[in-house]
Amino acid sequence: MTKRTIIPIGPYHALQEEPEFFKLHVEGEKVVGLEIELGYNHRGIEKLSESKHYDQTIFLVERICGICSTSHPIACVQAIEDAGDIEVPERALYIRSLIGELERIHSHMLWLGLAGHFLGFNTIWMWAWRYREDVLDVFELITGNRNHYAMMKAGGVRRDIKSEDIPAIKKMIGNLVKPLTLFKNAVVDDPVIHARTKGVGTLTAQQIIDYAALGPTARASGVLIDVRRDHPHAAYGLVDWDVIVAQNGDVFDKAVVRILEMFESLKIIDQCLEKLKTVTGPIDSNPREIKPGEGVGHYEAPRGEVFHYIRSDGTNRPARHKVRAPSFMNIVTDREAVIGQTVSDATIILAAVDPCYCCTERMAAIDVNSGKKTFTSADMIRLSQAKTEQVKKQLGAPGPQIKLL
Amino acid sequence: MTRDEVLAMAKKNLGNTIIDFYEKSQQRVSIEVKPEDILETTRVMFHDLHARFQTASGVDTPNGIEIIYHWALDPMNCVVNVRTKLKRENPVIDSCANLVKATEWIEREMWEMLGIEFTNHPDMKHLLLKEDWPEGKYPLRRDYFTEIENKKTTESETNEARHD
Numbered sequence: 001m002t003k004r005t006i007i008p009i010g011p012y013h014a015l016q017e018e019p020e021f022f023k024l025h026v027e028g029e030k031v032v033g034l035e036i037e038l039g040y041n042h043r044g045i046e047k048l049s050e051s052k053h054y055d056q057t058i059f060l061v062e063r064i065c066g067i068c069s070t071s072h073p074i075a076c077v078q079a080i081e082d083a084g085d086i087e088v089p090e091r092a093l094y095i096r097s098l099i100g101e102l103e104r105i106h107s108h109m110l111w112l113g114l115a116g117h118f119l120g121f122n123t124i125w126m127w128a129w130r131y132r133e134d135v136l137d138v139f140e141l142i143t144g145n146r147n148h149y150a151m152m153k154a155g156g157v158r159r160d161i162k163s164e165d166i167p168a169i170k171k172m173i174g175n176l177v178k179p180l181t182l183f184k185n186a187v188v189d190d191p192v193i194h195a196r197t198k199g200v201g202t203l204t205a206q207q208i209i210d211y212a213a214l215g216p217t218a219r220a221s222g223v224l225i226d227v228r229r230d231h232p233h234a235a236y237g238l239v240d241w242d243v244i245v246a247q248n249g250d251v252f253d254k255a256v257v258r259i260l261e262m263f264e265s266l267k268i269i270d271q272c273l274e275k276l277k278t279v280t281g282p283i284d285s286n287p288r289e290i291k292p293g294e295g296v297g298h299y300e301a302p303r304g305e306v307f308h309y310i311r312s313d314g315t316n317r318p319a320r321h322k323v324r325a326p327s328f329m330n331i332v333t334d335r336e337a338v339i340g341q342t343v344s345d346a347t348i349i350l351a352a353v354d355p356c357y358c359c360t361e362r363m364a365a366i367d368v369n370s371g372k373k374t375f376t377s378a379d380m381i382r383l384s385q386a387k388t389e390q391v392k393k394q395l396g397a398p399g400p401q402i403k404l405l
Numbered sequence: 406m407t408r409d410e411v412l413a414m415a416k417k418n419l420g421n422t423i424i425d426f427y428e429k430s431q432q433r434v435s436i437e438v439k440p441e442d443i444l445e446t447t448r449v450m451f452h453d454l455h456a457r458f459q460t461a462s463g464v465d466t467p468n469g470i471e472i473i474y475h476w477a478l479d480p481m482n483c484v485v486n487v488r489t490k491l492k493r494e495n496p497v498i499d500s501c502a503n504l505v506k507a508t509e510w511i512e513r514e515m516w517e518m519l520g521i522e523f524t525n526h527p528d529m530k531h532l533l534l535k536e537d538w539p540e541g542k543y544p545l546r547r548d549y550f551t552e553i554e555n556k557k558t559t560e561s562e563t564n565e566a567r568h569d
Contacts, residue, residue, distance in 0.1 A: 038532055038533055039531070039532060039533035039534060039535065042533045042534070044544070046545070047544065047545060082433065209457075210505070210506045210507065211506050211507050212457055212458045212459070212505075212507035225457065225479050230477075230479040230480065230482060231432065231477070231479070231482050231484070232482065294486075296433065296475060296484050296486070298459070298477075298484075305459070305477075307459050307460055307475065309460075309462045309473065309475065311464060319464075320462065320464045320465075322460070322462035324459065324460035324511075328460075328510065328511075329460075329507060332506075332507075332509070332510060
């Protein structure tokens with residue numbers, strides 16, 4: 001009889017800041033079950049929001065996530081605007097999209113770097129994060145902040161983009177094309193990456209629909225949903241861009257979707273900057289009150305649709321504020337993706353939905369029968385990296401090469 | 406299919422179960438149904454209309470506990486809010502998790518936060534709160550924090566007054 005072992009991953013997710021607790025049930029090398037536990041970092045933001053007035057609420061939701069720190073505010077202000085029937089000036093729409101897309105680039109780069117690290121390609125990790133800094137510099141130029149930009153406001157945006165800054169921003173954005181192409185070439189054609197990620201952690205289109213998974217996770221499985229296109233908001237209906245979709249639903253396709261999306265983001269940013277030269281006018285409609293009613297706001301964050309529901313009772317505070325982050329829908333799909341895979345692939349599969357990143361690592365494998373610690377967190381990653389080394393040897397290929405620019 | 410055709414189909418398939426049908430705008434439609442019809446409504450939304458389940462919001466109101474199931478009709482740029490009102494003393498409703506897997510987690514959340522009981526849920530246990538959370542305490546209910554909240558409001562008002 002095969003002995004069943006439970007490998008706890010968590011309460012902090014491997015390498016990610018998000019405290020999630022995965023219990024991998026394994027028989028030998030094979031994963032046969034997955035339990036997911038959440039709530040280690042529950043902050044009661046929905047309840048807290050009911051005690052803040054609408055302007056403060058936006059700052060509060062900005063702090064839900066440090067990586068998609070503009071996605072929640074955009075969804076939130078749209079919910080408030082929906083509830084109060086507030087018009088937004090056109091110039092503000094372009095600025096919203098611009099900030100949103102910059103965020104998408106830096107978020108995807110962060111994921112790419114961590115995925116590289118999981119697979120044992122620390123060069124990708126270091127260089128992806130080095131070029132992510134350039135995106136943060138653009139943020140600093142536009143908003144004055146590198147991470148929490150505080151740009152969104154019900155009825156518009158808080159800060160304008162000065163026309164004399166636009167050439168400098170354009171130059172900085174232009175400088176990103178080269179490194180992004182470098183990563184694209186390094187990852188998309190590399191045989192070692194193919195061997196490690198193709199056919200691993202596959203999700204079918206039907207599974208995506210059943211679990212209502214979102215964002216790049218859904219698009220990698222051929223489910224063509226993108227809130228930016230389907231429910232046009234901000235300036236997404238006013239600029240020209242494509243939704244990236246792939247068909248296989250494995251880790252490789254998820255990576256490809258994210259990499260190609262960054263180029264679309266560059267396209268959107270470029271058009272927004274062009275438009276900002278000609279579209280003048282106010283950036284804020286200065287709403288004075290929110291009438292009673294309810295509103296729904298959703299925005300395509302880097303990981304999928306962020307959803308906010310606001311009920312207003314006519315006072316200056318929301319009567320109910322419901323927040324649904326994309327990972328809430330995406331993490332559940334792990335239990336389909338990881339079953340039948342090996343332990344050394346589990347790390348990258350659990351990371352492939354990009355369940356909100358950054359991170360503390362705290363993993364340990366415990367043999368349930370003896371209660372002894374068999375693996376540590378570092379061991380799990382080492383296991384994944386060792387597999388890559390093995391694949392490299394088998395293929396006689398060096399893995400993705402990053403040439404210095 | 407266009408948006409109007411889909412909504413007409415929803416009206417036809419749901420028939421008498423609709424208590425209230427209200428189009429707020431081109432993008433927002435609200436349908437109210439009785440709690441006992443929720444399974445049928447969910448089936449129509451998911452299988453007939455191919456809507457995407459976004460999430461459900463539980464709201465504690467003075468007149469009872471409301472659940473709003475948010476469904477996105479992606480090709481039509483429309484969000485349908487299916488709402489149902491439960492009695493505050495005994496909020497019980499059928500679980501949709503066997504029909505639509507995506508509802509599983511949010512039902513667990515609504516159970517622990519608002520005390521809504523979902524019958525036939527496949528795996529009902531705490532999602533966000535800890536395992537030994539006291540029974541019968543529901544943090545998103547209005548009366549849970551009443552005392553603390555009153556104190557907090559007075560405090561923050563004095564603070565705000567101080568800053569003004």
